[in-house]
Amino acid sequence: MKKKLVLQILAVITLIASIAWVVSDFSYEPVIVALVSASGFLILAWREQQSKHVYELDKAPDFYGKIAKMYDERNTKFLKDSHIITVKHIKEAIVDQKSADILDLGGGTGINVAAHFFNRTNITWHYVDATAEMKVAFEKNVESASFKHVSKLSDLNIYMQSCEQKFDVIVVSFALTSLPYQFDISKAASLLKEKGSLVIADIEPEYNAKYPEYAVEVDNELHALSVTQVNPLDLIESALNENLKVKFCQSIKKNDGVRYAYVIRLGK
Ligand SMILES: C[S@@+](CC[C@H](N)C(=O)[O-])C[C@H]1O[C@@H](n2cnc3c(N)ncnc32)[C@H](O)[C@@H]1O
Missing domain, CATH: 4.10.860 (DNA Excision Repair, Uvrb; Chain A)
Structure with missing residues (x-):
């Protein structure tokens, strides 16, 4: 570059x-x-x-398939901070529980979120991702961990529509801005157990407005996904309509004060 x-x-x-x-x-x-x-x-x-390939949102799995091998090399400090806050809130949501079922929608390679739970034998991790290469990377990463998990290659909306199980935590970490449709909060809320939590992290709309492409160089070629903007206030509004409460909300800012990402925890 x-x-x-x-x-x-x-x-x-x-x-x-x-x-x-x-x-x-x-x-x-x-x-x-x-x-x-x-x-x-x-x-x-x-x-x-x-040498530049631009992907629209309906081709997001093709984009992630191309960049899967580079995904974990590109983490910035601010992305790491957002993941640490996300993980902290998943842990807080299950702190009093003997065992927990966690649904990770758009789980990626698993390094940023799931890996923080690899040594916990009381957790079952339900992984869903629409990109085959990401699922392969996830399965490789969990190989040597004692970690109860079920992994599924699926669009997250399709998965939720046919899912009959309920979860203690549903986490959607940096996946919503890659979706070609609006995330169905109502469906997600219906999949939560009585005291369940929905933890959502993603890029702030003002940052995506400034950088509308998520571009990654792989083998001297640039692959760019045209991301969408997902406003955290819209998510909160939809969640309140489903009788979920806001348990936590933080905007992660860059050194220049520009809002970069947000983490929200919603609960029953
Ligand atoms: C930016 S990555 C985030 C990965 C991980 N959650 C993290 O925080 O590092 C977005 C992930 O969402 C997945 N994804 C994109 N569109 C999806 C869809 N419609 N259904 C399920 N997963 C999807 C991608 O394959 C990719 O693994």
């Missing part, structure tokens, strides 16, 4: 310098240099365009 940026900057500098040369001395030498640098610049821009 850095190499590409340096080449682009060099191409722009050469182009500007050769245009200035043409202006000051209109002879065939500066004109040739200007033409060569202009074509270099155009080739670079064209190649950049060729």
